[in-house]
Amino acid sequence: MSIAFKPEETFRGDYSYRNSDAAILRFPFPFPEDKYMYSVNIEPHVRSGPSDVFIRPFDVDEHYIAECRDRAITLERDPGRCQVLPHMMLAQWDTLELLMENLSADYPEHFSLTKEGDDFGSRWTWTNRPLGIEQSFIFGDAATLPCEPFEYITRQAQGDFAICDQRDDNLYMDAGMVTSQADWSLEFDVGMSFMEWHGPVPLAHQTGVFERALKYLLMLRLGQPVRRLNWTMTINPRLDTSPESFPEWGTDRASVTPDNAGSKVHLRVELQTLWRLPRSNAILFPIRCYLASLDDLARVPKWGARLHRVLSSLPPQLVEYKGLTRYLPAALAWLSRHDDGAELPIGTEAGVDTLT
Amino acid sequence: MIGDTLLLQVAAVTDIAPGLRHLRLVAADGGKLPPAAAGAHVQFVLEGAARTWRNAYSLVSRPGARDAWEIIVRRVPASRGGSAFIHEQLEVGDRLLAGWPGNLFAPVRIARHHLMIAGGIGITPFLSYLAEFGFTGAGHALHVCCRESEKDVFAPWLGSSPAVAFHWDADGHRLDIPALLASQPAGTHLYVCGPAAMNDEVMAAAAVAGWPASHVHCEHFGSALFGGEAFRAFLVRSGIELEVAEDESLLDAIERAGVAAPCLCRGGACGVCVTPLLEGEAEHRDHFLSADERAAGRLIMPCVSRARAGRLVLDL
Numbered sequence: 213m214s215i216a217f218k219p220e221e222t223f224r225g226d227y228s229y230r231n232s233d234a235a236i237l238r239f240p241f242p243f244p245e246d247k248y249m250y251s252v253n254i255e256p257h258v259r260s261g262p263s264d265v266f267i268r269p270f271d272v273d274e275h276y277i278a279e280c281r282d283r284a285i286t287l288e289r290d291p292g293r294c295q296v297l298p299h300m301m302l303a304q305w306d307t308l309e310l311l312m313e314n315l316s317a318d319y320p321e322h323f324s325l326t327k328e329g330d331d332f333g334s335r336w337t338w339t340n341r342p343l344g345i346e347q348s349f350i351f352g353d354a355a356t357l358p359c360e361p362f363e364y365i366t367r368q369a370q371g372d373f374a375i376c377d378q379r380d381d382n383l384y385m386d387a388g389m390v391t392s393q394a395d396w397s398l399e400f401d402v403g404m405s406f407m408e409w410h411g412p413v414p415l416a417h418q419t420g421v422f423e424r425a426l427k428y429l430l431m432l433r434l435g436q437p438v439r440r441l442n443w444t445m446t447i448n449p450r451l452d453t454s455p456e457s458f459p460e461w462g463t464d465r466a467s468v469t470p471d472n473a474g475s476k477v478h479l480r481v482e483l484q485t486l487w488r489l490p491r492s493n494a495i496l497f498p499i500r501c502y503l504a505s506l507d508d509l510a511r512v513p514k515w516g517a518r519l520h521r522v523l524s525s526l527p528p529q530l531v532e533y534k535g536l537t538r539y540l541p542a543a544l545a546w547l548s549r550h551d552d553g554a555e556l557p558i559g560t561e562a563g564v565d566t567l568t
Numbered sequence: 569m570i571g572d573t574l575l576l577q578v579a580a581v582t583d584i585a586p587g588l589r590h591l592r593l594v595a596a597d598g599g600k601l602p603p604a605a606a607g608a609h610v611q612f613v614l615e616g617a618a619r620t621w622r623n624a625y626s627l628v629s630r631p632g633a634r635d636a637w638e639i640i641v642r643r644v645p646a647s648r649g650g651s652a653f654i655h656e657q658l659e660v661g662d663r664l665l666a667g668w669p670g671n672l673f674a675p676v677r678i679a680r681h682h683l684m685i686a687g688g689i690g691i692t693p694f695l696s697y698l699a700e701f702g703f704t705g706a707g708h709a710l711h712v713c714c715r716e717s718e719k720d721v722f723a724p725w726l727g728s729s730p731a732v733a734f735h736w737d738a739d740g741h742r743l744d745i746p747a748l749l750a751s752q753p754a755g756t757h758l759y760v761c762g763p764a765a766m767n768d769e770v771m772a773a774a775a776v777a778g779w780p781a782s783h784v785h786c787e788h789f790g791s792a793l794f795g796g797e798a799f800r801a802f803l804v805r806s807g808i809e810l811e812v813a814e815d816e817s818l819l820d821a822i823e824r825a826g827v828a829a830p831c832l833c834r835g836g837a838c839g840v841c842v843t844p845l846l847e848g849e850a851e852h853r854d855h856f857l858s859a860d861e862r863a864a865g866r867l868i869m870p871c872v873s874r875a876r877a878g879r880l881v882l883d884l
Contacts, residue, residue: 302700330603352703424837434670
């Protein structure tokens with residue numbers, strides 16, 4: 213499958229990131245109904261779904277090269293965005309194997325993996341054509357790669373990654389590559405348990421969502437990954453909305469007006485998947501981020517109207533937690549022009565083949 | 569790497585001792601198997617003439633192996649019959665279904681030292697532990713309690729490791745469990761796998777010696793809840809009577825009958841499949857219903873829960 217990459221686009225400075233029409237139509241719109249509330253919305257990560265971002269376990273799109281470059285810029289400025297605790301080396305190799313096998317199988321035009329064997333100690337050769345990388349190394353020997361295996365492979369992947377070690381009937385965030393996060397800090401969370409890192413989330417604790425989710429994840433099986441969508445809003449198409457860089461993007465929230473909201477305000481959807489890793493028994497948690505402006509979304513009439521309704525009815529605690537308070541009125545004023553009040557079908561599908 | 573069942577073929581059968589059979593299994597299509605971790609087990613579907621068994625065995629193949637899986641099966645006289653089937657009927661070339669590897673007994677990798685105590689065939693999960701520790705260099709010791717006649721049976725998997733000691737029931741050779749547990753460095757994790765009486769003895773000794781529960785681990789396949797007694801269910805709105813077999817879920821049986829029940833996680837967490845229970849008593853195995861809801865007895869999650877007694881009548 214050939215992808216028309218857009219290597220020059222940026223996620224900072226002049227923010228030249230744009231979605232093609234095809235990218236808008238495959239956007240994983242997260243709202244099947246007119247109201248939103250937390251739930252344990254976990255389902256098997258099978259090769260199908262309402263958007264074709266679900267067809268391959270690790271989706272690669274037109275923004276791949278630009279996103280990898282943006283990650284490199286962030287890591288150059290703040291190497292602490294990638295952290296791996298010492299006991300996670302097996303999980304590092306598990307992650308490298310999972311990504312290399314899936315990318316080379318699903319995108320043979322862009323990636324290839326040649327193995328002289330499957331066991332530790334075997335020579336593997338990895339080719340990444342979009343990034344111009346060819347690397348021969350010994351699987352299981354970190355000294356044969358330019359950096360540790362988790363950092364090596366996640367520098368060549370879209371989205372953030374965390375690895376949760378499983379022990380004592382709990383999950384601990386003991387590794388991560390986090391450069392495109394919705395305002396959370398790996399530096400702060402690394403080593404925390406499941407309840408600790410979810411501590412700040414409002415409303416969901418009271419309904420027992422996290423107890424159920426943890427019990428479910430502890431039983432997650434090899435070969436049966438699961439997924440969920442999460443979402444927030446971001447001003448400008450910016451990947452690095454971290455607490456560490458807040459001074460660079462926080463004030464953008466004050467720049468939104470009813471006239472510029474269409475191009476400034478972006479819906480940020482995270483396709484979160486969870487994978488049991490084979491050797492380490494840890495859980496890999498990829499967080500794949502998709503950005504679409506209100507302009508983009510309103511070109512799908514159902515999505516523009518539905519987003520207006522979801523944001524209009526969002527509980528105030530979620531408005532605050534997601535950081536929308538400052539600019540929500542302006543975004544709603546803009547979106548209201550795209551909502552005629554007519555009933556919308558249940559489901560997230562665009563319902564159109566071409567954009568208006 | 570997505571899937572849930574595999575078709576395997578028996579590549580080799582070796583009797584390594586009286587009552588101990590070693591099996592080498594490969595993918596029937598000649599492809600690669602998914603890698604498995606230290607401590608992993610696989611559930612095999614053993615199709616006997618009169619009935620089917622689903623038995624789980626620890627993999628003793630090296631962790632990460634993708635060419636073949638190996639298991640060692642002790643023939644248990646009082647077993648449900650699965651081990652007898654393996655010993656008497658399974659032959660090279662036979663095919664059998666298996667699940668993907670599961671792991672309820674993984675080593676804790678923050679441990680400063682790993683202390684393993686095996687009883688008899690309970691050595692099997694530790695054979696893969698040893699392979700991992702040999703690779704990672706983690707400090708470890710394995711104490712095996714077995715019959716004297718069987719102490720050399722596992723030599724092919726143990727090499728000449730100085731970290732392995734054998735104990736048997738004779739003066740001067742018994743394992744002094746309290747003394748062993750009292751002499752471990754701080755940060756040690758203890759793993760025990762053997763007959764229930766031995767597991768209990770080691771766990772009790774660890775508690776007496778003040779070991780924190782988080783550092784003591786016991787293998788028990790029984791906690792992988794799946795299936796149970798067969799039972800009947802009636803779907804009122806569909807007008808369908810169901811027979812739920814011992815190796816399928818209520819949800820599986822509902823789907824088999826052609827009724828599209830809502831579901832999502834199929835693991836008792838999300839709550840999507842929750843169904844009104846009109847008659848019958850449920851054995852709740854989900855993580856979703858509250859204690860009050862369970863006590864009220866009016867709801868069931870068919871993806872994991874079953875009948876405690878009698879027939880279940882569902883509003884479906």
